[in-house]
Every structure is written in C-alpha cells, then in structure tokens.
Amino acid sequence: MSLSRVGVYVCHCGTNIAANVDVARLAEFARSLPGAVLARDYPYMCSDRGQALIREDVSEQALDRVVVAACSPRMHEPTFRDAVRQAGLNPYMVEMANIREQCAWVHDDRARATEKATRLVASAVARAVLLEPLEERQVDVEPGVVVIGGGIAGLAATLTVAEAGYSAYLVERSGSLGGRVRELDRTYPTLDKVQVVLRELVSRVAAHPNVTILLRSSVTSVDGCVGDFTVEVKTRGANLGEGVDASRDSQTLVVGSVIVATGFDPFDPRRKPELGYGQYPSVITTLELEQRLAAGDLGDNGAAPRRVAFLQCVGSRDVQVGNPYCSRVCCMVVAKQARQLRGLMPDAEITVYYSDVRTFGKGAEEFxxxxxxxxxxxxxxxxxxxxxxxNRVRLVGEDTLLSRAIGVEVDLVVLATGMEAGADSASLSAMLRLQRSPDGFFLEAHPKLRPVDTATAGVYLAGCCQGPKGIADTIAHAKAAASSALIPLLRGSVQADAATAIVNPALCANCGLCVEECPYGAPALDPFRGVATVNALLCQGCGACAVVCPAKAISLQHATACQVLAQVDALMA
Amino acid sequence: MRTQPLVEQMELMGCIQCGRCTGGCPLARKTALNIRSLIYDMLVAPEMDVHAHQELWDCTCCFTCVERCPKDVRPAELIIALRGEMVESGRIPETVGAALMGVFRQGNPSGIAREDRSAWVGDGPQPKAAQEGCELLYFVGCSPSYDPRLQTVPRTLARVFSQAGTDFGTLGTEENCCGSEVQRMGEAGLFEMLVEENGELIRRTGASRLVTTSPHCYTALKNEYALGKVEVLHYTQLLADLLAHGQLAFDREVPRIVTYHDPCFLGKHNQIYEEPRAVLNAIPGLQLVEMDRNRERSLCCEGGGGRMWAEGTNPEERLSAQRVEEAAATGADVLAVACPFCLLTLEDAVKVAGLEDQLRVMDVAELVADALDLPVTNQIGAPLARSTGPEREC
Known part of the structure; x- marks a missing residue:
C-alpha cells in the first residue's frame, strides 16, 4: 500500500463546490492521507488546463493513481480516464469523490460540508490504492440500427441511418407510417401541406434498400449492450400469409444501436371537466380541428361559425393535471389554425384566449x-x-388586462391540448433501462451536452418521447439521434467497460445461483469444466452474481470486496 | 398591513396571473371581488389596506378558484388569511362579529342557548349519549340542531341510523360548533380552541366512526381536526355504505324526477360526487337527472364561507336564484341537496323565483325518509316557525 503514489485533485467547479466546501483545507487534508503524494485544488479540473495538470503530475511525479474530488463520476469520469490514459496510466486507476452533487449542492453548513468532503476524499483514496489496472475489451459493432416508432421522428432517423449506408429496421406498432403527423393539415410557419412532406419522407424511407419496415410490430425485449444489441420484435399476424406458423411472427434483430422514437399522447381534455369537452359538441381540440381542416370539412353542416374561440394551455402548464411543463407547439398551432380559419371564414370573429404567448423559433413571432x-x-x-x-356555449373567465369578469357566447371552441408522455413509457423504460424525467418523458443523458443520448450507451432518443416538440425540432432531434447512433457503427468497434464479473474456478461449486440472478444472461455453467463462466460481452457489471454467490467465487472487477470495504472503513473512520 | 409575510406564507410568487381563479369565481361576476388582481397588488406593493377590500367578505369559500388554479396557488385560503387580518384588527362587519361571539358564548353562530341544542329531537326517540361510548358518533351541527326547517334532517337521520342497526350516539347539549365557518371567517384563534375542545370530546367517546349532517362540519372534522383513527363520514357516504352492505333497503316508491345539487364543501372540497347519487339512485321510482353544471362544475349556492352570517357586497341576484333556474330547466320536480346551507338558500330562492309549484327543495335525507316511509316525513313541507335566534340574512 505504501508503494502507491496517489495524486488528489480537488475541483472548485467555479463556486459550485468552493462556495460550500473549503477546497484549500480539503486539499491540505488529502496530502496527509496514506498513499497520497500530492494534492492540489483547481477552479475547473475538467478544463483543458485541469486535465493537463493531471497529465504533467502523472509524468513528473510518477503518480500511479489519481483521485479527482469533483462532480458525479457519471459526469466526468470518462474525461479523467482519458486524461490518465494519455499520460500512460491505465484508465481504471482513476477514482472520483463526488463532492458536488452529494455534498456541496445538498448542504449549506460550510464547516460540516467540508468535514463530509474530507470523509468522501479519504474513502476515495483508500479505494484508489487498491485499484488494479484492467484491460478494456474491444467489441465489434453490429452494423445496423433498430428504430422504435414510425412517426416523423422515426422516419427521419431511419432515413439518416440508411443514407449513411447502414441497415435500419423501423418497428412501427400500427399498420402505417407517419404517426401523429398523419392527422395534421399544414405546417407552421410555412403553411406547407403536411401530408405532402410526410408522403415524400415515407416514400424515400420505404424505397431505400437499407431499410426494413416492420409494421404492426412491437419490440418485446432488448438485451446486450452498445455495439451488440439483441432486439426481439413481435409482429401481429395480419401481414403473414395463410398457413404461416404463428410462432414465426417474432424475429430477432442484432444491431449496434437503438433509437427510441415512440412519440407522445395528446392530453385528454375530459380531465378538465369545467371545459365541457365531450359534453358540448361545439368544444373540440386543436387536433380535431386539424383533421377537419385536412378533410376540408369543418363539421359545421354548412352553417359557418360566426364566433370562434381558441383556448391556450389546456393540459399544459397545469399542476392540477400533473403537467407542469409548456407543450411548446400549441401557441403556434393556434396561430396557424386561426389564420387558416380567417382565410376560410372572412366574416367570422376569431379570438385567441391566452395567458402568455410563446411563439419562439425561426419565423414564429413574425407569423x-x-x-x-x-x-x-x-x-x-x-x-x-x-x-x-x-345552442351555443358561453366562455366564462376574466379579462386580466381589463380586470373584468367576462362571459362570451361562441359557436366553436378549440382547445389547444398539450402533449403527454406516451401511455407505454413506463413499460418501455423498464425494457430499455431508460430513465424518465419528472414530466414522464424519457430523460436525456445531459440537457445541453447530450440531448439525444441516454444513460444506457447505444440507446438514443428521437422526437417527442423526450419532450414536446414541433415537426422541425422533431426532425432536427431525430437526425441528431441518428448521427449519434451512427458513431459506434462508423467506428466499427467500441470499448466495453472492463468492470465485469469474473469467476475464480477454484472456488466455484457450480451451483447456478448466478445464472438465475443475472438479468442479462451473462453467466452460464460450463458442462465440461463444471464451473460457472461469465460472458464479458453480456455482463453489465451490476454485481448481482457476486453478491449472490455463496462461495464468493465471483468478484466484480473494479468493485472488489477489498476495494469496497476499504472505502467503507475510511468513511466510518 | 405589510404584504410580504402573506406573499411568502401563501406562496403567491407562484401566481402567473392567468385569471382562472377570478374567471371561475361566481361572485367576481357580481361584485368587486377579484382575487387575481388582489394577488397582483400584493406582489407589487409593499403595503395594502385590507379594510379597503370589504368585498373579501363576498367569498363563499366554494374553492372553485383552488380547483382551477394551474399553479397550485390557493386563492381562497389567501382570502381567509386576509379576513384574519381584519378579524385581528377588530374591524369586521357587525353580523360576522355577532356570529363569532355566538360561537364563543353559546357554541353556535346564531347565539341560541346551548341547553336547547337537542331541540331537533322533538318528539322522536332520544338518541343515546355518545359520552357513554358508541361505535358511531353522530355530529349534528349547529344549523340542523336549531333551525326548525333543518331539524327534519337530523330527526330523519337518527331514525335511519337506528333502523340500520348502528350503535350511534350524539354529544347532546355538549356538542359545540365545529368551527368550519369560524375558520373561514378568519377567526383562527377561536377555531383552534374549538378544534382542541371538540377533538377531546370526540376522542373520549371512543367512537370509531363519526358522521356529520353538514358537509361544512365534515370538511372541518375530516381535514382540519387531527382525529387520528376516527373515520369521518358525511351522512350520504354512510347511507351509501349501509345500502351497499344491505343494512338499509328502500321499499317505498318515490316517483319523482330529482336533480341533485353538489354542495361545494362535499364536492369541490372533498371530491365526494358519487355517494349522494348512489343513495338517490337506490330509491325505487326516483329518476335522477343532471344539471348542465354538475359535480366539480356545480354552482355555489352562496351560503358557505361564513356567508350565512356575512352579508357581503353582492347587490345583485343571488347565485342561488341562478341555480334554481338551472334546476328548473332540467324538468325535475325536486332539487335535492345534501347540505343544510344549500337547503336554506335554495329554498328561499325557489320562493323568490315563484317556482314553489314546480320545484321543491329537499334534503337527500328527506327523500330517504320518504323511501323508508318514516313518520318524520309528515313534517316536511309543513309551515315552520322561524328561528328564535338573531335574524339570519339571506
């Protein structure tokens, strides 16, 4: 232990950490820890200069282990692993102490937060001295992508993948492509016919030799990891010929990346009973008006409404219905529909009832x-x-600029209903190990830097399944998701985490508990040697097998019992 | 007064000034009451003269504003807090002061003698004293105890509870105002005292269930008293439960077309919409029709939030007048209610509108009495003497 040479780096993270933790004192404390040969504090360890500092010390001070006390390892562990790799150290010789999310951000007593930070750093150093170099595996990447959902996001992502020269499998639940966009009439702010745009996209996708379209199909399971996903797809019978074996309706696709493009559900305004939707036929939604506009029939039996009201924010920005967010499209949808009605009914009185107007984006405010x-x-x-x-309905409310209660009789009310996470989000999130944000939509890996990635490497988000978006933003997001999904395919191989489970055959009793426990199917019993083996390609490093093994024959590399116990001892000291 | 403390306490910074509170407020269409604008005033101005806002006494605490607010600001509770500021200063409408004094002295807002509280029993069987222990505590409430028009309701309910074989008792003359309206008139200190006294009295009976006549008592006892293991029910819930378990069955036909008015304190405050309807639907021959505005959309009768005692500034037609027109439009011959205040306000409105020949206001309990052929029904519709207490303004 005394042979190890640990360098400790305390990050200020601007004032994120420094405001609540005495970083200078923390560095001074770190120098006193067994194994530590130097400790520094620095404003931003993740900056180029911060990383250079580590690289220089590794070379000049012959460090063999590095501890960075900064943010969550989910944020910057890869950054610091790269930094030490460049300096010639094995990337697994880095340990992080999370003194930001788990300390500075959640405590306001500076003295006690500093004390907690010292324990976290002591614990990280105790573990660091026991770290062992591990060899990262290179995994060959399967040159294909599964896209789940055939709406406009799925179509755009599929086409991007196909045009890059890779196989794209488009899995769509319904019997046709286009999703919600099939119900729309015109785009904003350019008033293009949506169906013309959609038809062009669908025909390009359908005609592309790299694309396989699976209609009436659902993904039933996803196994494996980035570069090597096994995706089971079940297709409902309709497109199978007579006498086809029912068991043939499922197939296995092996691909390098998965793009989730499962869209949204429109808000059901019956959940706001005071608006009388479903009770009064003259109260409809923007989606319904869109369908009527597309069909060229306003459903008014020839008696054109003399007075039309649009109501903004129905089911959005509303904690009463559990949707605190803005749905982002309604303001422009209403402006567009109101304009369309203006053209169709020049004599009608058209009023938009709003509490805020949010017409952001190119050409939107002008529209x-x-x-x-x-x-x-x-x-x-x-x-x-x-x-x-x-025969009419009366709107009851307050004109907040006049501070006057109002009651207005109208012939047609259009509710600008917002978007919600799809009803199947919960089951999809379990199957794909996707996290969801509090609004129910799937959570991206980073709100700014990684808007299409997820916490699961190789799985990407496209379109409204990540949050409400208009058509233009959806397509931009989908193309970004496709580009990210192509990265592992273009590289041809990916480095898989070496933190996997290994079996000590001398201790293994061949009991099979690990096989039962593993959610990824990684361990198997070798019938010839009479011991368990772990397929490192399937292993996700969760450690379940190591915990369940009665003989302690399995150990999880990079989280060995010794390392974890040293960490705990240092915390409790 | 300084606005900052209330801005913080009531979390008014959450308000986006959308106006759905005032827009949904049934009084805002008639008086100067505009809670949205008042919130804005409080957000931008460090000082406010609360006495310049006498319209605060117009609020019926129907809680439509609370239901409609998309940001979970609770405008009606701000009104109660502002009334509290007025109560604190001692400058309050005379009738409000009299009601609060009545509760303080006699345990009821009408200030009628405490020892007369069991008068509602009339010549009916004397209920058991809950103080001697019972499974079900019947909390009668002030207005049903004293008001001759309302007394038929507890009299009926007591017979129904007996017939269903429940082990019920009442607190007799020891029963005290629950304080629901006291709290809503802004007298937080008196309310706290009532919670303490009544809570102790209720817990001591050992009852596992408590049933109220009034949705107002129900709201206070259920949501604002920490009664622990005592299950608090409105009587319509209890009757629905007795019917569901076969402890109560109706055999007499009541061939009436009935529309049901959801009381704010049962509906918007507690989301109890189905149980009263279940009771009505169980009555043979009775046909239930709905008003255009029902359940969470029900229009307030203007009797809550202390309005039975605070006149307010509404110079126009009462909300109850509008509501009976809505009821009449359904073609119903009975407007059923499940709240003593609704019974009084709507019955008055029927008279004012001259709809007596067309529409009769009945409590759900009274329809139940008809369906059970209970003798108490004989009194319904009979001319009744007015309360001997201070004049009620309505």
Whole structure:
C-alpha cells in the first residue's frame, strides 16, 4: 500500500463546490492521507488546463493513481480516464469523490460540508490504492440500427441511418407510417401541406434498400449492450400469409444501436371537466380541428361559425393535471389554425384566449404578428369554465388586462391540448433501462451536452418521447439521434467497460445461483469444466452474481470486496 | 398591513396571473371581488389596506378558484388569511362579529342557548349519549340542531341510523360548533380552541366512526381536526355504505324526477360526487337527472364561507336564484341537496323565483325518509316557525 503514489485533485467547479466546501483545507487534508503524494485544488479540473495538470503530475511525479474530488463520476469520469490514459496510466486507476452533487449542492453548513468532503476524499483514496489496472475489451459493432416508432421522428432517423449506408429496421406498432403527423393539415410557419412532406419522407424511407419496415410490430425485449444489441420484435399476424406458423411472427434483430422514437399522447381534455369537452359538441381540440381542416370539412353542416374561440394551455402548464411543463407547439398551432380559419371564414370573429404567448423559433413571432394583422384578436384571458347557452356555449373567465369578469357566447371552441408522455413509457423504460424525467418523458443523458443520448450507451432518443416538440425540432432531434447512433457503427468497434464479473474456478461449486440472478444472461455453467463462466460481452457489471454467490467465487472487477470495504472503513473512520 | 409575510406564507410568487381563479369565481361576476388582481397588488406593493377590500367578505369559500388554479396557488385560503387580518384588527362587519361571539358564548353562530341544542329531537326517540361510548358518533351541527326547517334532517337521520342497526350516539347539549365557518371567517384563534375542545370530546367517546349532517362540519372534522383513527363520514357516504352492505333497503316508491345539487364543501372540497347519487339512485321510482353544471362544475349556492352570517357586497341576484333556474330547466320536480346551507338558500330562492309549484327543495335525507316511509316525513313541507335566534340574512 505504501508503494502507491496517489495524486488528489480537488475541483472548485467555479463556486459550485468552493462556495460550500473549503477546497484549500480539503486539499491540505488529502496530502496527509496514506498513499497520497500530492494534492492540489483547481477552479475547473475538467478544463483543458485541469486535465493537463493531471497529465504533467502523472509524468513528473510518477503518480500511479489519481483521485479527482469533483462532480458525479457519471459526469466526468470518462474525461479523467482519458486524461490518465494519455499520460500512460491505465484508465481504471482513476477514482472520483463526488463532492458536488452529494455534498456541496445538498448542504449549506460550510464547516460540516467540508468535514463530509474530507470523509468522501479519504474513502476515495483508500479505494484508489487498491485499484488494479484492467484491460478494456474491444467489441465489434453490429452494423445496423433498430428504430422504435414510425412517426416523423422515426422516419427521419431511419432515413439518416440508411443514407449513411447502414441497415435500419423501423418497428412501427400500427399498420402505417407517419404517426401523429398523419392527422395534421399544414405546417407552421410555412403553411406547407403536411401530408405532402410526410408522403415524400415515407416514400424515400420505404424505397431505400437499407431499410426494413416492420409494421404492426412491437419490440418485446432488448438485451446486450452498445455495439451488440439483441432486439426481439413481435409482429401481429395480419401481414403473414395463410398457413404461416404463428410462432414465426417474432424475429430477432442484432444491431449496434437503438433509437427510441415512440412519440407522445395528446392530453385528454375530459380531465378538465369545467371545459365541457365531450359534453358540448361545439368544444373540440386543436387536433380535431386539424383533421377537419385536412378533410376540408369543418363539421359545421354548412352553417359557418360566426364566433370562434381558441383556448391556450389546456393540459399544459397545469399542476392540477400533473403537467407542469409548456407543450411548446400549441401557441403556434393556434396561430396557424386561426389564420387558416380567417382565410376560410372572412366574416367570422376569431379570438385567441391566452395567458402568455410563446411563439419562439425561426419565423414564429413574425407569423404571430401576421396572424393578428389579418384580424385574429388575442385576448389575455384564460377561460375558467365553459357552460351551455342555448345552442351555443358561453366562455366564462376574466379579462386580466381589463380586470373584468367576462362571459362570451361562441359557436366553436378549440382547445389547444398539450402533449403527454406516451401511455407505454413506463413499460418501455423498464425494457430499455431508460430513465424518465419528472414530466414522464424519457430523460436525456445531459440537457445541453447530450440531448439525444441516454444513460444506457447505444440507446438514443428521437422526437417527442423526450419532450414536446414541433415537426422541425422533431426532425432536427431525430437526425441528431441518428448521427449519434451512427458513431459506434462508423467506428466499427467500441470499448466495453472492463468492470465485469469474473469467476475464480477454484472456488466455484457450480451451483447456478448466478445464472438465475443475472438479468442479462451473462453467466452460464460450463458442462465440461463444471464451473460457472461469465460472458464479458453480456455482463453489465451490476454485481448481482457476486453478491449472490455463496462461495464468493465471483468478484466484480473494479468493485472488489477489498476495494469496497476499504472505502467503507475510511468513511466510518 | 405589510404584504410580504402573506406573499411568502401563501406562496403567491407562484401566481402567473392567468385569471382562472377570478374567471371561475361566481361572485367576481357580481361584485368587486377579484382575487387575481388582489394577488397582483400584493406582489407589487409593499403595503395594502385590507379594510379597503370589504368585498373579501363576498367569498363563499366554494374553492372553485383552488380547483382551477394551474399553479397550485390557493386563492381562497389567501382570502381567509386576509379576513384574519381584519378579524385581528377588530374591524369586521357587525353580523360576522355577532356570529363569532355566538360561537364563543353559546357554541353556535346564531347565539341560541346551548341547553336547547337537542331541540331537533322533538318528539322522536332520544338518541343515546355518545359520552357513554358508541361505535358511531353522530355530529349534528349547529344549523340542523336549531333551525326548525333543518331539524327534519337530523330527526330523519337518527331514525335511519337506528333502523340500520348502528350503535350511534350524539354529544347532546355538549356538542359545540365545529368551527368550519369560524375558520373561514378568519377567526383562527377561536377555531383552534374549538378544534382542541371538540377533538377531546370526540376522542373520549371512543367512537370509531363519526358522521356529520353538514358537509361544512365534515370538511372541518375530516381535514382540519387531527382525529387520528376516527373515520369521518358525511351522512350520504354512510347511507351509501349501509345500502351497499344491505343494512338499509328502500321499499317505498318515490316517483319523482330529482336533480341533485353538489354542495361545494362535499364536492369541490372533498371530491365526494358519487355517494349522494348512489343513495338517490337506490330509491325505487326516483329518476335522477343532471344539471348542465354538475359535480366539480356545480354552482355555489352562496351560503358557505361564513356567508350565512356575512352579508357581503353582492347587490345583485343571488347565485342561488341562478341555480334554481338551472334546476328548473332540467324538468325535475325536486332539487335535492345534501347540505343544510344549500337547503336554506335554495329554498328561499325557489320562493323568490315563484317556482314553489314546480320545484321543491329537499334534503337527500328527506327523500330517504320518504323511501323508508318514516313518520318524520309528515313534517316536511309543513309551515315552520322561524328561528328564535338573531335574524339570519339571506
């Protein structure tokens, strides 16, 4: 132990850590730890200069282990592993102490936070001296991508993958492609026919030799890891010929990446009973108006409504229905539909009831300006209730600029209903090991730096399954997801984490408990040698087998019993 | 007063000024009451003269604003807090002061003698004293105890509870105002005292269930008293439960078309919509029709939030007048209610509108009495003497 030479680096993270932890004192403390030969504090360890500092010390001070006390390892462990690799150290000789998320951000007593940080650093150093170099495995990448969901996001992602020269398997639950966009009439802000845009995209996807389209199909399981996913797809019978064996309706796809493009569900306004949707036929949703506009039939039996009201924010920005977020598209959808109605019914009175107008994006505010210029009135009043009034309905609310209660009789009410996470998000998140944000949508790996990646390497998000988006943003997101999904395919091989389980055959009793416990099917009993073996390609390093093994024959590399116990001892000291 | 403390306590910074509170407020259409604008005033101005806002006494605490707010600001609770500021200063409407004094002195807002609280029993069987122990504690409430028009309701319920074989008792003349309206008139100190006294009295009976006549008592006892293991029920819930378990069955036909008015304190405050309807639907021959606005959309009768005692500033037509028109439009011949305040306000409104020949206001309990052929029904519709207490303004 005394032979190890550990360098400890305390990051200020600007003031994120330094404001609540005495970083200078922490570094001074670290120097006193057994095995530590130097300790420094620095404003941003993840910066180029911070990394250079580590590289220089590794060379000049002959460090053989590095401890970085900074943010979560989920954030920057790869950064520091790369840094030591460049300096000639094995990347597994890095240990991180999370003194930001687990210390500075959650405590406000500086003295006690500093004390806690010293324990975390002591624990990291205790573990660091026991770290062993591990060899990273190179995994060959299967040159294909499965795209789940055939809406506009899935289509755009599929086409991008196919055009890059790789196989794309597009799995769509329904019998046709296009998803929610099939119900739309025109785009904003350019008023293009959505179906023309969609038809072009669908025909390019369908015609592409690299694309396999699986309609009426669902993904039933996803196993493996980046570069080597095994995806089971079940297809419902309709497209199978007579006499086809029912067991043939499922197939296995082996691909390098998976793109999730499962979309959203529209908010059901029956959950706001005060708006009378489902009760009054003249109360409809923006989606329904879109369908009517697309069909060229407003459903008014010839008697054009004289007074039309649009209501913004139905089911969005509303904690009462559990949707605190803005759905991002409704303001522009309403501006567009109001403009379309203006053109169709020049004599009608068209009013948009809003509490905030959010027309962001290229050409959007200009579109809003033009909509008003064409005679659509915007009234800052969010309607609280809709009641029957003979053949019409009455909007009841407050004009908040006039501070006056209002009651307005109208012929047609259009509710701008927002977006929600798809009803199957929970089952998908379990199957793909995807995290969800509090709003129910799938969580990206980083809100700014990794908007299409997920916490599971090789699985990417495209479109509204990650959060509400308009068509343009959805396609941009989908193409970004496809580009990221192509990275491992283009490289041809990926480095798989070496932190996997290994079996000591001398101790193994061939009991098979590990085989039962493993969620990834990695361990197997070798019938000839009479011991368990672990397939390192399938192993995700979760450690379940190591814990369950009664003979302690399995050990999880990079989290060995010795390392973990040393860490705990240092914490408790 | 300084606005900052209430801005913080009531989390008013969460308000986005959308106006769904005032937009949904049934009084805002009639008076100067505008809670959205008042919140804005409080956010931008460090000082506010609360006495310049007498319209705060208009609020019925129907909680439509609380239901509608998309940001979980609780506007009605701000109104109660602002009333509290007025109560604290001692400058309050005379009728409010009298009601609070009545509760303090006699345990009821009408200030009628405490020893007359069991008058509702009339010539009916004397219920058991809950103080001697019982499984079900029947909390009668102030207005049903004293108001001759309302007394038929507890009288009926007591017979129904007996018939269903429940082991029930009442607190007799020891029963005290629950304080629901006291709290909503802003007298937090008196309310706290009532919670302590009544809570002790209730716990001492050892009852495992408590049933109330009034949704107002129900709201206070269920949500604002920490009664622990005592299950608090509104009587419509108990009747629905007795019917479901076969402990109660209706055999007499009541061939009436009935529309049911959801009381705010049962519906919007506690989301109890189905049990009263289940009771009505169990009555043979009774046809239930719905008003356009029902359940969470029900229009307030203007009797809650202390409004039975605070006149408010509404110079226009009562909400109850609008509500009976809505009821009449359904073609129903009975407007059923499950709240003593609704019974009084809507019955008055029927008279004012001259709808007596067309529409009769009945408590659900009274329809139940009809369906059970209980003798107490004889009194329904009979001319009743007015309360001997201070004049009620309605």
């Amino acid at each position: 809003y300006d033009e909509t008003r210029a064409q005679g659509v009135l915007y009234r800052r009043a969010s309607v609280s209730e809709i009641v029957r009034s003979q």
